Amino acid sequence: MERTLSIIKPDGVARGLAGEVIKRLEQNNFKIAAMKMLRMTKSQAKGFYAVHRKRPFFESLTDFMASGSIIVMILEGENALGRYRELMGATDYREAAEGTIRKDFATDIEKNIVHGSDGPETAAFEIGYFFNSFEITG
Numbered sequence: 050m051e052r053t054l055s056i057i058k059p060d061g062v063a064r065g066l067a068g069e070v071i072k073r074l075e076q077n078n079f080k081i082a083a084m085k086m087l088r089m090t091k092s093q094a095k096g097f098y099a100v101h102r103k104r105p106f107f108e109s110l111t112d113f114m115a116s117g118s119i120i121v122m123i124l125e126g127e128n129a130l131g132r133y134r135e136l137m138g139a140t141d142y143r144e145a146a147e148g149t150i151r152k153d154f155a156t157d158i159e160k161n162i163v164h165g166s167d168g169p170e171t172a173a174f175e176i177g178y179f180f181n182s183f184e185i186t187g
Contacts, residue, residue, distance in 0.1 A: 051129040052082065054175035056164035059117030062086075066154055066162060067120055073150060074124060077136055083123040083185045091115045097178055100171075106159065113159055121179045130172060133165045 055074070057067050074081065089097065094111035101107050124133055138149025142161050145152035155161035166172035176185075 050125055051127065051169075052176060053124050053129045053133050053166045053172045054164075054179070055122045055124050055133060057120040057122075058160070058162055058164060059113060059119055060156070060160040061154070061162040062118045062120060064154075069154075070150060070163060071122075073136060074122075074133075077132065078126055079129065079133065080125040081122050082125045083180050084120065085179070085184070086118055086120050087179075088118050089115050097175070110159060123176055123180060123185055130166060130169065134167070137163050137165050 055070075057070050061067060061070060071081070091111055094114040095102070095107075098107065098111055098114070101110065126132065135146075136150060138145025138151035138155075140151075140161060141158050142151040142155030145155070150163050151161045166175050
């Protein structure tokens with residue numbers, strides 16, 4: 050059993066797409082082991098995306114992620130990391146496969162509805178950033 054972090058980004062929440070994203074997760078046999086809605090501060094967003102600190106998009110990304118409510122979830126399942134990345138689709142929604150979340154709903158490379166961990170070490174950091182052990186049901 051593998052775990053990964055999922056975030057429904059501010060654009061997904063604001064556009065009323067949370068239910069559709071959660072529905073797709075359940076239809077694809079992900080167990081939601083924890084979930085909560087919150088709003089990150091700019092400082093919290095910078096901490097979460099610290100790995101991108103030197104990238105040119107860092108400021109706009111952290112501004113965006115602090116601009117509204119997000120829903121964070123821990124997903125569990127066989128090959129959860131790979132399967133969720135496949136379900137999300139490519140970061141650039143224009144390159145995403147048909148039927149993926151980003152292809153169906155994204156409007157911008159940054160405002161692409163969802164975030165998912167890119168590897169086991171990243172997943173462990175990201176899950177720990179938002180959840181403590183008492184909040185995880187799995």
